[in-house]
Amino acid sequence: MSQHRLDRSAIAPELRRIERRLMLKGALSLGGLSMLSGCALDDEPSVERALSAMSRFTDRMQALLFSRQRLAREFDASRITHPFPYNAYYDESAIRTVDPAGWRLEVGGLVSDRRPWTLAQFRALPQKRQITRHICVEGWSAIGDWSGVPLSMFLQRVGADLRAKYVNFRCFDDYSTSIDMATALHPQTILALDYGDHALPPAYGAPMKVRIPTKLGYKNPKYLASIEVTNRFPGGYWEDQGYDWFGGS
Amino acid sequence: MLSSRRVRPRRTPSPVIRITHWIGALSMLAMIGSGWQIYNASPILPFEFPAWATLGGWLGSGIAWHFAAMWVLMAAGVVYMGYGVLSGHFRRDLRPVGPRAIGRDMAQALRCRLSHAAGHYNAVQRLLYTGVLIVALLTVASGLSIWKPVQLGWLTWLFGGYDVARRIHVAMMTLIVAFLFIHIALALLVPSTLFGMVFGRHPSAAPEASVQKGAAR
Structure with missing residues (x-):
């Protein structure tokens, strides 16, 4: 089993490159007929470079717009979306689960204490609850009810370098994403353990999901496995394929 | 005196108007094509835009085009609006006149x-x-209000919340597309206006205008 998982992670970057190439191929064939033949231009390296340069500019503007004091709107319980939709890069039948008792959160990078954390340790910390709107990059949105430990509190506990640029999240479903330190320290950014009055169900990321109401859905990873504080740009599953990295709301 | 008064009606769009018009037009087309790509990812009406009419090939690329074109459109828009107000172009040329004249x-x-x-x-x-x-x-x-519903929360609130703002955004796009059909059809019916927006002068007016310029000096 562990051998199998090691293989998977070893080939993940190559798989991603292949996926990306296939997507760009798709862009070419769909766009080839288009009057706005810019679609086909996507495959042209200079156009791709220009688009990603603009995307980095957009990221910088988003970081400038972001305020650590500005809060996402919180709603009454009556506004919660039922059922809250399942969403991931794979089908619901492919959800992976772990034994909560055996689960550990790995801690790495620029922190003074790298010991892994158990769920019980997180349960022992003060919890914050929020009913906020989850907005997907596709445009749809849903209001949900999460509670858990503020990420800022966790980062302080592990002695993280709070001047570092990035916090990187890796998940045991081979998803990954990363965020800026300012968002990591935002008061509504939490390591969610519960949905409603119960522990997170598998569909919502059991046993731990990062809930960030100031960011789009793809910046809210589920099935968390490790947290790393770093100054090296970590990218992410969707970001490497072309979604803008900041992904702020 | 007479000649200078006769120059005025020959006025054609200034370079600032023409350049921002065409940059704005191209970026607006890119905004519409990539916007349709984004719309198709999660349609709010019972139809999708045909893939051949969308820009980007997939959602991620559509978003990249949408934001790239957004900065270009906003830059052209700021220059155009600033010039329109300061030069008197809006007041003189575009201010709507009474309902009788419109009728x-x-x-x-x-x-x-x-x-x-x-x-x-x-x-x-x-x-x-x-x-x-x-x-x-x-x-x-x-x-902007659906891109930044937290950072620009007041704007999202003004538009009636995230979901309503999304629908308003699509409705406004539809109006722009409707305008484009009318605008392009009329420009093709009266090609001299198109010529003026491209070259800044009218084919028939060109020699006369240059003579009058010389005379005014």
Whole structure:
């Protein structure tokens, strides 16, 4: 089993490159007929470079717009979306689960204490609850009810370098994403353990999901496995394929 | 004195108007094509835009195009609006006139009898251009409000919340596309206006205008 998982992670970057190439191929064939033949231009390296340069500019503007004091709107319980939709890069039948008792959160990078954390340790910390709107990059949105430990509190506990640029999240479903330190320290950014009055169900990321109401859905990873504080740009599953990295709301 | 007064009606769009018009037009087309790509990812109406009409090939690329074009459109828009206000172009040329004049020009337009004097904006043009500028402003503002519903939460609130703002954004896009059909059809019916927006002068007016310029000096 562990051998199998090691293989998977070893080939993940190559798989991603292949996926990306296939997507760009798709862009070419769909766009080839288009009057706005810019679609086909996507495959042209200079156009791709220009688009990603603009995307980095957009990221910088988003970081400038972001305020650590500005809060996402919180709603009454009556506004919660039922059922809250399942969403991931794979089908619901492919959800992976772990034994909560055996689960550990790995801690790495620029922190003074790298010991892994158990769920019980997180349960022992003060919890914050929020009913906020989850907005997907596709445009749809849903209001949900999460509670858990503020990420800022966790980062302080592990002695993280709070001047570092990035916090990187890796998940045991081979998803990954990363965020800026300012968002990591935002008061509504939490390591969610519960949905409603119960522990997170598998569909919502059991046993731990990062809930960030100031960011789009793809910046809210589920099935968390490790947290790393770093100054090296970590990218992410969707970001490497072309979604803008900041992904702020 | 007489010659200088005769130059005025020959006024054609200034370079600032022409350059920002075409940069704005191209970036607006990119915004529409990539916007349709984004819309298709999660349609709010019971239809999707055909793939051949969308820009980007997939959602991620569509978003990249949408934001790249957004900065270009906003830059062109700021220059155009600033120039329009400061130069008096808006006040002089685009300010809508009374309903009577609109009714008269509209009736003439429908009978294809409306005259297009160079550099003169008739009542229908004034109404259409002022209208589309307001719609464009609302499109950009509603777009910003669904892009930044937390950081620009006041704007999202003004548009009635995230879900309503999204629908307003699509509705405004539809109005812009409707305008484009009318605008392009009219420009093709009266090609001298198109010529003026490209080259800054009218084919027939060119030699006369240059002579008058010389005389005025």
